[in-house]
Amino acid sequence: MIGSELDAAGVGDPSLREAYRRCRAINARHGKTFFLATRLLAPRQRPAVHALYGFARRADDILDDFDAARDVDLRAQQLQELSMLLFNSLVKNQPCGDDPTLTAVVHVSRKYDIGWDLFDDFLASMRMDLTVTDYPDRAALERYMYGSAEVIGLQVLPILGTVGPREDAAPRAAALGKAFQLTNFIRDVDEDLRRGRVYLPADELAAHGVDRDVLAWCHTNRRTDPRVRRAMVEQHAIVRGVYEQARTGIEMLAPVSRPCVAAALTLYSEILERIEELDFEIFSQRATVGKPRRLAVATAGITRAWGARLRHGSR
Template identity: 30%
Template structure:
C-alpha cells in the first residue's frame, strides 16, 4: 500500500470522499454522542480522520456487541481489516474512509488489530479475574483508539502515547461502571471477579437477577476511583500534543469523567439506571476544556509524564512508535483460531 507523507487535507480529491465523511459523521453523531461533542474542538485536519476512525470502530463494535452472530462479526472484521491494509476496502463508507486514514497516516496495523482482539474476547465471553485483566481488555478496546488518535495528531512520543493510553483506559473503565446493569442483563460481566468475591457478590446469582446491592456498588466505586487516577495521570501528556488538539482531548477527558460523576451521584447504582449527561453539561465541559487548554494549569509534572506506560498498554506504545512487528501476535491468532473452530461447529 502506498503511504502518503503529506498532511491530511479534507479538500483534496484523494482524501476521504465527502459522502463517506458525511456518513461517518452521522454514525458518530447518533452512536457516540460524547465523542461527537468532544470532536467539535479538534482541528479539521484531525477531526475528520478521527471521525472516520471512530465510525469504523463504532460500527464494528456494534456488530459484535448487538448482533446475533458475534463470532461471525469478529471474523468479518478480521477480513475487513485485511482488505483495508491491502488497499482494497469493502464497498462501505466507513471502510473506505478508514482505508484512507490508514494510508495517509501510516497507521500501524497492530493498533486496529488490538481492537480486533478485544472484540474477539467479547465474542468468546471472556471474564477478567483481576483489575489487570480488565485493563488488558480496556487496552484493546479503548487505549488502542487513544494510541491511534496520537498517530492522527502525528505524535509518536513515548510519554505522550503512554498518557493517551491512560486516558483510553480511564474512559473504558467509566463505560464499564456505567453499563454494569446493561451488561449483566446481556449475560456479561466486566468487573474484576476478585473484587466481586471480596465484596460478597456471587457472579452467577448477580447475572441471574441483577441488583445494585452494596457489594456491586462498592466494586463500581473502586473502578471509578481507579479511572479517576488514570484521568489525572493522562493530563500530564496533554502539553505534548499540538496546541490546537488540546481542547478536544481535554473535552473527551471531562465529558467521560462526567459520566462517572453521574454514576457516583446515583450512589453507584448503574444497574437500575444508566448514567446520562445532558446537552448543557456537555457544553459546560467543552467550555472548561477550552479554558484549561489556554492556561498553564495542565503543565506536566515530570514524574507523572515520564512514569512509563502501564504494563497492559506498553505493546500499544511500542506499536505506535513504529517498533517493527513481523506478524500478528500469537494471542490474536489463537483467539481467531478459536472463533474459526466455533464458527465451523467443531469446538
C-alpha cells in the same frame, strides 16, 4: 461544512472525499456526543477522526445483538473478513473496492503513520466479545481493554499531534482511552449484566463477597447490595487514578488539540462523580452528565479552541 473540512485536510480526490463524507455521516448518526466533541478540533483534523470512528463502528455493527440468535461463528467470520480486507489494503496495497470506511481509514493510516498492529489488536478484542463473558482478574481485563480502548487513544494521537516525541505521550493517550472505558464498565454494570457480560475483575469483586449471583440480585431488586457498593467504591478509585495519569498528557498534545481532549476528559470524569453522588445505585438509574453542563463545557472548549487556532495559525 464537510467540504471546508476536507479542503483543510488536503483531501481533493472526489471518491476519497465521498468516503470521508460517509464516515462523517456515520459518526453524526451513531456517535452524537463524540461527534460534538470533534467540533473542538481544528477542521483539518476532523475528517481523520471521523474515518477512525467509521471503521470502529463497522466492527461494532458486526457485534451488535450478539445475544440474539445470529450465529457466533458467522460473526467471527465477518470480523475476520474485515480484518483481511484492511490488512490487504493497508499492508499489501490492494484496492479497497467501494467500501467507504476502509477507503477513508486506509488513507488516514498512511497519512498519519498509524500501524496495522493497532487495528489488529482492536479487532482481536472485538473477537473476544463474541465469546468472553467474564474476566478472572485485572490482567485479563487489561488485555481486552488494550485492544478495545487503549489503541483508540493511540490511533488518534498522531492526528491530535504532540509537542514532543509521540512515544512520550503514547502511555497517556492509551490511559485516556482506558479511563473512558472503565467509566463505562462501572456505569453500565446493570446493562452489561443483561447482556450476559461482566466487565470487572472477578477476583477483585470476590474480595468483597460479590459474584454473579449477588449482581443478579441487585439487577432483579433494582438495588445495590452493600457488598457491591464496597466493590464499586474500590473500582471507582482505580479509575480515578487512570484519569490522573491521562490528565498529565494533555500538555503533551499540540495546543490546538488540548481543548477537545480536556473537555472530553472533564465530561467523562464527571460521570464518575455522578455515580458517587448516586451512592452507587447503578441498578436503578443511569449516571449521566446533564445537557446544561455538557453545553457549558463544550462552549468553554470552543472558546479555548478558537483561541488556540488564532495563536498557532491552525486551520
